[in-house]
Amino acid sequence: MDLILWRHAEAADGTPDHARKLTAKGVKQAGKIAALLHQHLPDDTRILVSPTTRTQQTVAALTNHFTLAPAIAPGASAQAVLQAARWPDAGGAVLIVGHQPTLGEVAAQLLGCSDYSLSIKKGALWWFGWREREGPAQTTLRLVITPEFL
Secondary structure, three states: OEEEEEEOOOEOOOOOHHHOOEOHHHHHHHHHHHHHHHHHOOOOOEEEEOOOHHHHHHHHOOOOOOEEOHHHOOOOOHHHHHHHHOOOOOOOEEEEEEOOOHHHHHHHHHOOOOOOOOOOOOOOEEEEEEEOOOOOOEEEEEEEEOHHHO
């Protein structure tokens, strides 16, 4: 199984929080990551998106075929995100478009540092894999990239 964490791109400040929109920079960030995903994302990837405006605008750079997932809204727990993705048992690939600090907590947990949270930059993508070979199952970090590197 692959689990891809995509933090929403840069959004304008304001209230209410769930209605914040991407800035012009955020639109460019989302487009850069979407171009990368178009090249590498499996066709049957499940896409789960927080029900905020900024996450929906971020994923719109990639596709309009996604599922809104209230379980990954701002303030969600890392465990809620992993349950929504059905990690690691679902098979295939799941793309989560969400928020900090939750995505950083998910990343830390997958890397074996559950007492910590990692900082995931706006618009960044973290791609994890799960595989079972001879011996114990393994979580692998396949890619970390920010829009500025594209």
